[in-house]
Structure formats: structure tokens, C-alpha cells
Amino acid sequence: MIDERFDAIVIGAGMAGNAAAYTMASRGLKVLQLERGEYPGSKNVQGAIMYASMLEKIIPDFREDAPLERHIIEQRFWMMDDRSHTGMQYRSDDFNEDKPNRYTIVRAQFDKWFSRKCREVGVTLLTETTVTDLLVDSTGKVLGVKTDRKGGAIQADVVVLAEGVNGLLGTRAGLREPPKPENVALAVKEMHFLPAETIESRFNIKGDEGVVVEAAGTITKGMTGLAFLYTNKESISLGIGCLISDFAETRESPYTLLETFKAHPSIAPLIAGSEVKEYAAHMIPEGGYKAIPQLHGDGWVVVGDAAQLNNAIHREGSNLAMTSGRLAGEAIHRLKAGRQPMTKENLKLYKELLDESFVMKDLKKYKDMPALLHTNSANFFQSYPQLISRAAQNFLRVDGTPKIDMEKKTTRSFIEKRSRIGLISDAVKLAFAWR
Ligand SMILES: Cc1cc2nc3c(=O)[nH]c(=O)nc-3n(C[C@H](O)[C@H](O)[C@H](O)COP(=O)(O)OP(=O)(O)OC[C@H]3O[C@@H](n4cnc5c(N)ncnc54)[C@H](O)[C@@H]3O)c2cc1C
Structure with missing residues (x-):
């Protein structure tokens, strides 16, 4: 057992974990953050569109040094069959504003930056440290975590589970059911590198402007899913995902879907001549409002993908992760400031803040979708x-x-x-x- 005691332990240094850790440490709490990856972001996969308003609420001047790729000025929605696409497209110079609303990012770089910001406000980060279990007492109260480090049990007043979509720790500790296959998508993604000028001429953009293509249709072979293509500075992120239950039923392979998408006559010319440098597969929680597990208990809260907070209809996840992390951090700080114990009853404050936010309102709106x-x-x-x-x-x-x-x-x-x-x-x- 490590003697030092923390106000809060955050498991995971993704969008939700970093938002929670930053919010608490910047308000003076003693925060330990544990990340199993070699560095924050090394294990994380996203398209990736990042929504500025939600980050601004945490780090208002983030544009000064955050690694941003392109701000999005055009969105294309394509309904595809095997040889064609029928599209809806919106492009506006309004998106070339001083403080653009959406950016493409590369998570490996972005998470590193976000984590550096967390350390600057006092978060203690341990990487290459996997939390193996939660420390739970006989009444079910979470007291801290066990890790794969020697003597690796650590105690804190509250544990923030920001471990991502798998939610293995929460499930293992009996805090939640494992996510159902019909509520989780498996997505595969590649990064295609091209010179910036080629991207700009193919997508009719200049400078840091960017374009997003989102596509549904026969490319998923009748399965529930979506494909995407996002422009970065010198690369194009492109991927496709479908529900795990559909993959299990159809025996289709995600890799074959991706190859078919890339070869589609509407996509192939956009990535022609590119060099593929990265391939990744990751899950996305897509069950929506009805799949949200218990969000708080004695000594714990759960945030981000681990709480299944993902709006699959609008393809938003990182903003829900950042907002839930921030709200959990704010709730914990308010309880600490009021010297109130981290009981299930008191931590209900986090759920109340979340209910008042766009996160729950949006998920509730699409609850039957x-x-x-x-x-x-x-x-x-x-x-x-x-x-x-x-x-x-x-x-x-x-x-x-x-x-x-x-x-x-x-x-x-x-x-x-x-x-x-x-x-x-x-x-x-x-x-x-x-x-
Ligand atoms: C292909 C794809 C495309 C996407 N595109 C978009 C997009 O364009 N826009 C958008 O908003 N969202 C998108 N999403 C969703 C978005 O990526 C997630 O909603 C977001 O990353 C959730 O953040 P999180 O912090 O909850 O989880 P994660 O980012 O997954 O972070 C979890 C962290 O916990 C760590 N961890 C896990 N278990 C342990 C453990 N036991 N001990 C220590 N550390 C642990 C992991 O290593 C990881 O760093 C996409 C997702 C995928 C898969």
C-alpha cells in the first residue's frame, strides 16, 4: 500500500479523465491520475473531431498551444450505394471565425498536450500503470485502487472511473453490467498521409480549413454503422464502424468493410496516392440514454465512454467525455469545499449537473433511436x-x-x-x- 493519500484518483488519461483531473487539480485538490499507456493518448482512437466549446469551459485559451489540425468549414453527409452517393453538404465561411467551433485533431498528440496541462495545474500522473481492481470495503464503498505496480494499492476519498468504453474495472467491481454487444460498435480507422497542398486542392480548402465526410449506406452491408473521412493538416483519417452484435451475426470483417469503403468510387480519388501509416481498431458506446449505467456510488463516479456517454446520432463522444469529466470534477470539488463525505447520496450532485447539461438532454432526446x-x-x-x-x-x-x-x-x-x-x-x- 502506498502511504500517500489523495483527494481523488482518476483512472485513465483520455478526454474524460483529463477533464476531470484538470478541473479538480486547478481548484486545489490533490489528484493522482493513472494511465496504462506508455503516454496519454498512446492507446486512444478517435476520428477525430474535437468540439471547442466544451474544451473552452476547461481551458479557455487552449487555442494558444493545443495541437489542432484543421478547423471544419464544410460537412458532407453521404448516403451511399455500391457505386454512387447522394449527398447533403453544408459549407460556410462563418466557420472561418476567430474562434472556430470544431477542429480535427490527432488524439496521440492532443492527449499528450491535455495531460501536460493537467500536470501544470498539479496533477500527479503515473503512466504505464494499469489499475487492476478497485479497493472496495465490506459495505461496497470504493476506497481506492489496486495497480500492477509493486505495493500498488492507493487510497483516495473518491475514484473517478474514466477508463473508456470497456468499463472493465466498474464491471469487475460489480458497479455496473458489462456493455451489451448491441450497444457497442467496433470501428476501424486508418491515417492516409498526403501533402497539405494535395488535401487542399482535393477538398477545395485553404490554410487550416478542413472538411468532414460522414457516410452511411450499403458500405455497412445492412448493418447499423457509419463511415467517416476527416481532413487533417497532412493526413486524412478514414474509418468505418458497426455494432458488434451485427458483426457477430453477419460474420463480416471490419477490415473488409474498410477496404470496400476505400475502394468506393466516391472515396478512392480523395485518398489516391496516399501513404497509410497507422491502423487502429476501437469500440464506441452507441446504446445511448437507455444504456447508461449507474453513474455514482459510495466513493466513486464514472465519466465519458465508461459511462456510455456517447451521442451516436450526431457522432459526438469526446465533448460528452470532456463535459462529464468536468462536471464530475466540479461536483467533487464542491463536496470537498463543503467538507462533505463522498457518499452515494452526496455524489448525486454529479448526476444532477449532468442532467442539467446538454449531455443528458441530447441523449434523452434520441433515447429510442x-x-x-x-x-x-x-x-x-x-x-x-x-x-x-x-x-x-x-x-x-x-x-x-x-x-x-x-x-x-x-x-x-x-x-x-x-x-x-x-x-x-x-x-x-x-x-x-x-x-
Ligand atoms: C474510430 C472512432 C472515431 C471517433 N470519432 C469521434 C469524433 O470524431 N468526435 C468525437 O467527439 N468522438 C469520437 N469518437 C469517440 C471518442 O473517441 C470517445 O467518446 C472519447 O475518446 C471518450 O473519452 P474517454 O476519456 O471516456 O475514453 P478514452 O479516450 O478511451 O480514454 C480512456 C483511457 O483510460 C485508459 N485506461 C483504460 N483502462 C485502464 C486501466 N485499467 N488502468 C489505467 N488506465 C486505463 C486508456 O488507456 C485510455 O487512455 C470516436 C471513437 C472512435 C473509436
């Missing part, structure tokens, strides 16, 4: 993309067929595939889940 997409994945991710693509082609192809006949052909194709009742039912279910 994950189940709807999962149970209708063949329609939403296979049939509709094919039908919409054919409809677009019918609309655009000029071959002497009267427009009225083209329209009838399009309507017939939708009804033959889904029936009138099926179409109405899908629209109603979608509208209700989106409300």
Missing part, C-alpha cells in the same frame, strides 16, 4: 440508400423517357421494396424517435 436503427438496419442501411440512389439517377438521367414515367418508376420501386404501410411505418417511427 439506437433500438430503431438496430432493428431496422436492413431497411435504413441497405434498401433506402439503394432506392434513393436509383431515384436520384431516374431524376437526373435524360434519355427521352417522359418525366411522368420516371416518377412512376421511382414510386413503384419504393412500394415494391417496402410496401405503402412499410414506408409510412418507417417514416412515423423515425419521426417519433427524432422528436
